[in-house]
Amino acid sequence: MNITAVHHVAIICSNYEASKKFYTEVLGFQILREVYREERESYKLDLCVGNTYQIELFSFPTPPKRISFPEATGLRHLAFSVSSIEEAVSHLQKHGIQTGSIRIDEITGKRFVFFQDPDGLPLELYEK
Structure with missing residues (x-):
């Protein structure tokens, strides 16, 4: 195995427009590509972080909540x-x-x- 870098981090959001605004307007990440996947009722937004990294922002109709606090596994x-x-x-x-x-x-x-x-x-x- 020859891993050379982290390619991307994928994030599933509950409100696509709010998260898109947060990651692009507040954090300033540039949009590389935005695709609506009709069969999944899902957006996929590829964002550039600096010149090296990417975030994939996904939306789904009703994603389950993920436990974050306190110090959950993951x-x-x-x-x-x-x-x-x-x-x-x-x-x-x-x-x-x-x-x-x-x-x-x-x-x-x-x-x-x-x-x-x-x-x-x-x-x-x-x-x-």
């Missing part, structure tokens, strides 16, 4: 690198997004903060 959170935590937090707050307090990683000494997408998916900003 994907814990999705983290994005930023150059300035203060600027990123200010940007999120201007868009009405609540964040946790800025914390320091006790192992690396780097600063980070948590927030959530419209479905409560835990997201993190990690200062480079």
Whole structure:
């Protein structure tokens, strides 16, 4: 096996328009492709994160809820690198997004903060 990188992260949302707006307008990800799959009653939105990574945003008619808190088994959170935590937090707050307090990683000494997408998916900003 020769894994060289992460290709994409797939997210299923409950409200496609709200999540599309959040990921494109608030977080600023660029749309690569948007497809409506009629047979599944589902949108698939491919988003570019920087120049390397992709997020696939899916919608389905009635997706089941996923337990996220407290510390459930599975994907814990999705983290994005930023150059300035203060600027990123200010940007999120201007868009009405609540964040946790800025914390320091006790192992690396780097600063980070948590927030959530419209479905409560835990997201993190990690200062480079």
